[in-house]
């Protein structure tokens with residue numbers, strides 16, 4: 154009898170230890186992800202905007218070698234621009250003047266311009282959240298859009314952007330790489346809803362002027378993405 158009670162005791166102890174061993178990792182996992190415990194919504198991927206308005210969207214990336222000719226042209230013509238400037242360059246080159254662009258917003262293009270395709274969800278989230286934190290600190294306004302460097306991304310990128318408070322990952326429908334305006338697909342003109350990719354590099358002042366001319370020819374006006382992607 155005593156022996157049976159003893160074996161029952163052992164069995165209960167064994168069970169308790171086993172249950173504890175089994176449950177510990179999941180308890181830890183819940184703790185580790187507790188800031189995101191409510192499962193933040195995944196960001197939506199867009200490369201153009203579905204709109205009846207005759208508008209297109211100028212987006213300009215990076216910001217390392219922004220020139221006066223570019224910023225003067227933007228400012229003088231009051232062009233709405235969605236800028237994806239890296240925090241480091243935003244601070245160095247834009248900090249003193251960003252507020253002089255009434256129709257410009259600063260969004261997220263990672264913190265260090267890393268290609269995201271092979272990074273874990275955790276690393277992508279760290280990269281994006283850090284960039285949002287810095288851009289908010291410098292420009293005073295939290296980014297709503299994320300643009301992946303080189304357009305390289307995966308499903309985790311949508312989760313990371315959502316976790317860092319950005320409802321949209323924004324690619325483009327028109328690429329101006331190499332100084333040429335290249336609408337994607339067979340068409341040769343700009344269309345309403347186009348998202349146009351430029352860079353803050355010296356040769357892109359001429360490209361921006363060409364884009365503005367093409368927009369005029371197509372009866373389009375530049376608009377801010379934030380006004381169309383709430």
Ligand SMILES: [Zn+2]
Pocket residue numbers: 214215262266302303
């Ligand atoms: Zn870039």
